[in-house]
Every structure is written in C-alpha cells, then in structure tokens.
Amino acid sequence: xxxxLAAAAMVVSTFSAPAGWAESLTDAFIAAYRNSNLLENQxxxxxxxxxxxxxxxxxxxxxxxxxxxxxxxxxxxxxxxxFDDGLSTSxxxxxxxxxxxxxxxxxxxxxxxxxxxxxxxxxxxIEQEVLFAAVQSYVDVQVKGQIVSLRQxxxxxxxxxxxxxxxxxxxxxxxxTDVAIAEARLAAAQAGLSSAEGDLMIAREAYKAATSAYPxxxxxxxxxxxxxxxxxxxxxxxxxxxxxxAEAQRGVTVAELNVExxxxxxxxxxxxxxxxxxxxxxxxxxxxxxxxxQQLYTGGAKSSxxxxxxxxxxxxxATLSQAGVxxxxxxxxxxxxxxxxxxxxxxxxxxxxxxxIAFDGVREEASLGAxxxxxxxxxxxxxxxxKVSLIEAEGTRYLGVYRVLQSMGLLSVEHLGLGIPTYxxxxxxxAVKNAPVHxxxxxxxxxxxxxxxx
Numbered sequence: 001x002x003x004x005l006a007a008a009a010m011v012v013s014t015f016s017a018p019a020g021w022a023e024s025l026t027d028a029f030i031a032a033y034r035n036s037n038l039l040e041n042q043x044x045x046x047x048x049x050x051x052x053x054x055x056x057x058x059x060x061x062x063x064x065x066x067x068x069x070x071x072x073x074x075x076x077x078x079x080x081x082x083f084d085d086g087l088s089t090s091x092x093x094x095x096x097x098x099x100x101x102x103x104x105x106x107x108x109x110x111x112x113x114x115x116x117x118x119x120x121x122x123x124x125x126i127e128q129e130v131l132f133a134a135v136q137s138y139v140d141v142q143v144k145g146q147i148v149s150l151r152q153x154x155x156x157x158x159x160x161x162x163x164x165x166x167x168x169x170x171x172x173x174x175x176x177t178d179v180a181i182a183e184a185r186l187a188a189a190q191a192g193l194s195s196a197e198g199d200l201m202i203a204r205e206a207y208k209a210a211t212s213a214y215p216x217x218x219x220x221x222x223x224x225x226x227x228x229x230x231x232x233x234x235x236x237x238x239x240x241x242x243x244x245x246a247e248a249q250r251g252v253t254v255a256e257l258n259v260e261x262x263x264x265x266x267x268x269x270x271x272x273x274x275x276x277x278x279x280x281x282x283x284x285x286x287x288x289x290x291x292x293x294q295q296l297y298t299g300g301a302k303s304s305x306x307x308x309x310x311x312x313x314x315x316x317x318a319t320l321s322q323a324g325v326x327x328x329x330x331x332x333x334x335x336x337x338x339x340x341x342x343x344x345x346x347x348x349x350x351x352x353x354x355x356x357i358a359f360d361g362v363r364e365e366a367s368l369g370a371x372x373x374x375x376x377x378x379x380x381x382x383x384x385x386x387k388v389s390l391i392e393a394e395g396t397r398y399l400g401v402y403r404v405l406q407s408m409g410l411l412s413v414e415h416l417g418l419g420i421p422t423y424x425x426x427x428x429x430x431a432v433k434n435a436p437v438h439x440x441x442x443x444x445x446x447x448x449x450x451x452x453x454x
Contacts, residue, residue, distance in 0.1 A: 022217045025138050028210075030420050032134035033127070033413055035212035039423070042119075042126045047428050049119040052112040054435035059105045061435075062097040094275035099290075102267035103260070111257045118250035120425050124243035128411040130210075135402045137207040141215045143395035144200040147388055151193035154384050158182070158189045158377065165373045178373045185377045224401040225416070231335040234408055235328055242327045242409030248320040255313035262306040268294035330407040338400035341393055348390035355383040 033039065069092075074085035098105065162182040168174045207215045228234045239245060270292050277285045295302070359379040365371040405411045413422050 022219045023215070024219045025135065025222055026416075026418060028134045028138045028207075029131055029413075029416060029418055031211040031213065032130050033418070033420065033422075036126075036130045038126050039123070039130055042123045043423050046116070046119045046123055046425055049112075049116045050429045050432050053109065053116060053429070054432045056105070056109040056112040057433065058435045059098070059108065062095050064093075064095045066094070067092045088280060090277060090279040092275055092277045094273065096271055096273045098269060098271050100268075100270040102264045104264045104267075104269075107257055107261045107264060111254055111261065114250050114254045114257065116429060118247045118254065121243040121247035121250065123423070123425065124409075124412065125247070127413065128243070128406050128409070131411050131413070131416070132402060132406050133206075133210040136399060137203065137210040138215075138218065139221065139395050139399045140203040141200070141207050141218060142221060143391055144196065144203040146391045148193070148196045148200050150384060150387055150391070151189070151196045154380070155186070155189045155193050157380060158186045161373060161376060161380070162186050168373075173369070174373060181374050182377065185381075221398055224398055225405060227401060227404055231332060234335060234404060235331045237410070238327050238331050238408040239324055242323075242407075244409075245320070245323045245327055248316070248323040252313070252316045252320050255309070255316035258309040259306070259313050262302070262309045265302055265305070268292055327407065327409075331404065334400060334403040334407045338397065338404060341397035341400050344393035345390065345397055348386060348393050351386040352383070352390060355379070355386045359383045 068089070070087065070089040072085070073088050074083060162179075162185075165174060165179050165182040169176060169179050204214055207213075228237065270290065273287070273289055273291055275287045277283075277287075359376075359382070362371050362379040363376050366373070366376045402411060405415070413420060
C-alpha cells in the first residue's frame with residue numbers, strides 16, 4: 001500500500017531553505033509513513049489476523065464434501081466356485097453440521113476478534129516508531145549540518161590566526177612554539193570538521209532509511225506540538241491511550257477466553273450428518289443421523305491444557321500490569337529529559353554570551369600585544385564548544401517533545417494532523433469477517449486488495 005501511495009522522491013537540505021521548494025518535517029513524516037516496510041509487514045499481519053475471524057465464523061456452517069473411489073474387485077462364490085470380478089466405482093456426498101458444542105465455536109470467534117483488536121494496537125505502535133524515526137532523523141540532519149557549518153567556520157578562523165601568528169613570528173613578536181601551537185590547533189580543527197562531516201553522512205543515511213530518500217533541502221524545524229501542562233497529566237493520558245497497554249488488555253481478554261475454551265472442551269459435541277452413496281452398479285443409499293461424541297479419558301491432557309491456559313492468563317495479567325509500569329516510567333523519563341534539555345539550552349545561551357565577550361576581548365588585547373596566540377585560540381575553542389552544546393541541546397529539546405508524545409501514545413498521523421489517507425483496518429476486516437467465498441462480497445474483497453496495491 002505504501003509503495004502504491006508513495007509520492008515522488010524527496011529533495012531535502014540541512015538548513016534553512018533557499019529560494020525554491022524545500023522539504024518540511026511534515027513531508028518527512030508523510031514519506032516515512034507511505035514508504036515504511038515495517039508498516040507494510042504489520043498491515044499484512046493484521047490481514048492475516050482478520051482471516052482468523054473468517055475461519056472461526058466458518059465453523060458455524062456445515063461441511064460438505066464428496067468422495068469418489070474406484071478399484072478392481074475379485075470375489076469367489078463358495079457354493080459355485082465361480083469368480084466375480086471387475087471394476088467398481090462409488091460416489092459419496094456427505095454433509096455434517098455441529099449442532100451443540102457448549103460454546104466452543106462462539107468462544108473461538110471471540111478469541112479471533114480480540115486478537116484482531118490486539119493486532120490493530122500493535123499496528124498503532126509500529127506507526128509511532130516509524131514517525132519517531134522520521135522526526136529523529138530530520139532533527140539529526142539539522143543538528144549535524146549546523147555543527148558542520150560551525151566546524152567550517154572554526155577552520156577558517158584558526159587558519160586566520162595561524163597566518164597572523166606566522167606574520168608576528170616573522171617580525172619577532174612571538175616564538176616558533178606559538179606558531180607550532182597554532183598549526184596544531186588548525187590540524188585539530190580540520191580533524192573536528194572531518195568528524196562532523198562523517199556524522200552528517202551517518203545522519204543522512206538514517207534519514208534515507210526512515211523516509212526512503214536522502215535529504216537535500218530541508219526547511220527549518222517548525223513549532224513543536226503542545227504537551228500537557230504537567231507530567232502527571234501526560235502520564236494519565238498515556239495510561240489510557242498508549243497502544244502497548246491496549247494491546248496488553250486485549251491479550252488478557254484472549255487469555256481469559258482461552259480458559260473458558262479449555263473448560264468447554266470437557267463437554268460433548270452433538271453433530272448432524274447426512275450422506276448420499278451411489279455406485280456404478282446402480283446401488284444407492286441415503287443416511288441421516290445425529291452423532292454425540294465426547295472423550296472420556298485423554299490421559300490427563302485436557303486437565304493439563306486447562307492448567308496451562310490458566311497460567312498463561314495469569315502471565316497476561318502480569319504483562320498488563322508491567323505495561324503500565326513501563327509506560328509510566330517512559331513518560332517520567334522523557335519528561336525529565338525534556339526538562340534537562342530546556343535547562344541546557346538556557347545555560348548554553350548564557351555560556352555563549354560570556355564566551356563571545358571573552359573571545360572578542362582576548363582577540364583585541366592580542367592585537368595590542370597583551371595576549372598570546374594560545375590565549376586567543378583557547379577563547380575561540382571555548383566559544384565553539386558553547387555553540388556546539390547549544391545546537392545539541394536545542395535538538396534534544398525539540399526531539400524531547402516527540403519522545404513525550406510517543407510515550408503518551410499520541411505520535412500518530414491523526415494526532416499530528418498530517419492530512420493523508422491512512423490504512424483502514426476495518427475495510428479488509430469487514431470484507432472477510434463472514435468468510436466470503438466466490439460471492440459479491442468476494443468481489444468486494446478483490447477491489448479492496450486492489451486499492452491496497454496487493
């Protein structure tokens with residue numbers, strides 16, 4: 001479906017867009033959603049779960065089958081001693097229908113339906129992961145690109161300082177040691193630039209993996225989504241709406257239904273049977289009847305099965321409780337990370353202001369001979385480090401908002417307002433839930449599959 005709906009290849013960049021078209025974060029979200037193999041896989045898994053409902057519904061219907069046998073027969077009559085031989089063929093048409101099974105089929109249908117609902121929640125979870133990978137890669141490209149620009153500026157500045165140092169050495173103002181220190185700083189700056197460029201290349205690969213295309217011309221980051229006013233409000237939303245908790249709740253329901261199913265298996269089954277037999281010799285027979293069947297002794301297998309599903313039910317309940325603990329912890333952790341990032345941004349801004357004043361002063365004093373080249377380079381390095389810290393802190397803060405949204409279970413196409421068609425899990429389910437064969441509903445199913453690009 002995503003390959004079918006995918007838009008044209010993206011062209012994105014690292015910084016603010018020049019004149020012309022530029023890719024936005026919304027475009028990255030859309031591309032990630034439409035081109036995700038993970039979502040493709042989970043949607044196929046969901047359709048397979050839908051078919052479990054159809055198969056469970058089919059157990060309510062009669063089973064009709066036929067048997068054709070043909071073979072050579074040779075028999076001897078004792079009285080006369082004569083042989084009777086030849087080919088014989090028979091045809092049997094039979095039908096059977098379970099009339100009473102003490103709820104086993106009904107429970108099976110409910111188990112299949114709950115499994116479908118659990119699988120839908122798993123799809124929501126995958127959607128969150130896909131969208132978060134998109135915003136993470138988008139922010140990472142922005143951050144790494146800005147750091148590359150800072151490193152490039154740093155190389156140019158250190159190069160200027162090295163030239164100035166060499167000029168001062170020529171006139172005897174400084175020693176050869178000062179020049180060597182400036183040369184070492186330039187080599188370090190170039191190494192830092194190479195490392196930053198490598199980080200940007202890695203970020204570009206992650207972007208391509210998330211959206212199916214390399215970044216080229218990216219717009220700046222838009223305003224981040226709004227969050228609840230407090231961590232407790234965010235945690236309350238998460239415990240109500242997170243897909244992993246909803247999936248665990250469905251898992252508990254399935255486990256409880258399996259216990260009921262295991263109990264029902266101790267009861268008998270009543271079936272109606274009818275058959276029509278005919279042979280090539282003109283012999284015909286019709287049979288109609290009821291069949292009551294129950295296993296009286298299975299060597300303890302059914303009792304073991306009941307104990308097993310009870311244990312699994314208890315495990316499912318524990319899984320649900322733990323899911324709440326994990327989600328609650330994730331909200332608190334991500335909320336704290338966001339708070340720390342906010343503090344780091346403020347501190348980095350203050351550090352930059354102080355480092356800029358210090359650098360300007362040291363450089364001015366150096367021009368008057370009151371400061372050495374090493375002191376100028378040290379001041380410039382402190383300013384560079386402060387700027388890098390600010391860029392990284394701003395990226396962490398921006399991404400932190402989406403981390404909180406994800407931990408709340410709200411990082412979805414709908415909540416982000418992307419305005420694109422999304423996979424409709426009800427469409428395929430409604431087409432197959434009554435187990436169509438070659439009917440008008442079967443043709444409807446074909447049309448749905450065609451729309452999905454299958």
